[in-house]
Amino acid sequence: xxxxxxxxxxxxxxxxxxxxxxxxxxxxxxxxxxxxxxxxxxxxxxxxxxxxxxxxxxxxxxxxxxxxxxxxxxxxxxxxxxxxxxxxxxxxxxxxx
Numbered sequence: 252x253x254x255x256x257x258x259x260x261x262x263x264x265x266x267x268x269x270x271x272x273x274x275x276x277x278x279x280x281x282x283x284x285x286x287x288x289x290x291x292x293x294x295x296x297x298x299x300x301x302x303x304x305x306x307x308x309x310x311x312x313x314x315x316x317x318x319x320x321x322x323x324x325x326x327x328x329x330x331x332x333x334x335x336x337x338x339x340x341x342x343x344x345x346x347x348x
Contacts, residue, residue: 254299255320256282256290260310273309274317277302 256278260271278284281302282292292302299319306317322330 252294252296252299252324253322254282254292254294254302255322256292256302256306257318257320258288258306258310259316260288261314267311267314270309270311270315274306274315277305277309 258274258278260274261267262271275284275288278290278292281294281298282290285291292299294302299321303317303319310317
């Protein structure tokens with residue numbers, strides 16, 4: 252399934268800047284950045300639960316926010332891009348090693 256993860260981390264303090272870096276790094280472990288603070292993650296349901304728990308442990312729930320959009324299996328019909336699109340498309344891109 253494809254999950255869109257968006258976040259807003261308060262960076263007014265040094266600890267906030269550190270949380271922002273940690274959230275971005277954790278999201279990179281599960282997917283690809285498509286815009287600032289927006290990641291597309293093609294993951295299994297158990298990975299989704301792990302990702303949510305990992306991110307919940309990083310953020311400050313009083314000042315930061317996370318949003319998860321579950322796009323499901325037919326996500327390719329739900330995404331429309333205008334302008335530059337450097338995204339990796341797992342169902343379309345082919346890698347030969």
